[in-house]
Amino acid sequence: MRGGYSPRLTRGGRIIFSGPGQRNCRDIHIPTVLLPPAMFTGLLIGLWIWKCFMMVVFQNKIIYMPGMPPNARRERIADWATRCGGIQWTEERTKAADGTDLGIAVATIPLPAGSRPIVTNDTARTASAHVYVLYFQGNASSIPSRLPDLSWVLRAVSDSKAPVLAPMQLTFVCLSYRGYWTSRGRASEAGIRLDAEAGVSWIAHQHERRFGKDSTTRPVLIIWGQSIGCGVATNLAATGRIPPTMPIKGLILETPFVSVRSMLETLYPQKWLPYKHLWPFLRNHLDSWTNFGLMAQASKESGISPPSVYIIQAERDELVPKEQTDKLYQRCVDVGLKVERGVAPSAYHQEAIARPHGKKLAAAAILKLAKQGLDSG
Secondary structure (H helix, E strand, O other): OHHEEEEEEEOOOEEEOOOOOOOOOEEEOOOOOHHHHHHHHHHHHHHHHHHHHHHHOOOOOOOOOOOOOOHHHOOHHHHHHHHOOOOOOOEEEEEEEOEEEEEEEEEEEEOOOOOOOOOHHHHHHHEEEEEEEEEEEEOEEOHHHHHHHHHHHHHHHHHOOOOOHOOOOEEEEEEEOOOOOOOOOOOOOOHHHHHHHHHHHHHHHHHHHHOOOOOOOOEEEEEEOOOOOHHHHHHHHHHOOOOOOOOEEEEEEEEEOOHHHHHHHHHHOOOOOHHHHHHHOOOOOHHHHHHHHHHHHHHHHHHHOOEEEEEEOOOOOOOHHHOOOOOOHHHHHHOOOOEEEEEEEEOHHOOOOOHHHHHHHHHHHHHHHHHHHHHHO
């Protein structure tokens, strides 16, 4: 210790600080009966400090869980193909701006014309528009296990009666973040921002490749985020580098939360727990509240209409309280974003589109946002 002093505990519970040439420099007496609670309190404080340190240092591993369940990164599209109801998914590859190799699952379906239409390549190429949905998943599992539920939604979109959208097609693109499924790298908000931009760039490239650079078939881009994917979606819409030919027309936010900071307060509401006070050390914010304001401000400055927002809420969400969805809905209203909300009855956080009513909400949201995107020009 400083000055050469060292502590020594006597049998009577006395702490003695001794220094060179001195027998006792300072004598602190702790009654024997108080030693156990003093040691327990010190241990508790030490554990708090240790856990706080671990939560700050390893926050990426806590927030993003690509290895859960244990087989998530080994899943293949073929493992789930029989449960996709005839929707054909293919795996594609792209690269983020920093060179990270990313996996993508892609499917294309015909949009409705009163009944399931048959769209030939020629009619598809001469359609007035082509709709794209870019999907961002939640914080665990992988893309293949989500494909059966998403396929049901796509079938509902294709089978619905909305002839105003025919004879167009819809391409559904599921982006696998870095560190997830077959994508390389390690997940972080900064990295996933690049991944989201890479997803839009891939869509823009595919659209130009299919329809030609000077084609009159314009793209209608809708972003769908689930849980933390909602933060990824609003990050992209608010501050992402998006090709000018691929503006975002709509946002579907499935079980969204306000921000990571708000979730700290939700998960650790107790006043005696220090974890909710760690927000100044966050490297991951996923702040949809702030992003809505940025989207509205950008719209005012550019004169371009902002994306419409459709929120899908799980009625029995055990993770994200209803109050957070209410705040996001009201935030959209306050800043002037067009917003609607649907509630999936009896659904928990991970079940919003696992239940039939939630699937119907998602299909209706795609159709509605596609129609609004077409009308907005």
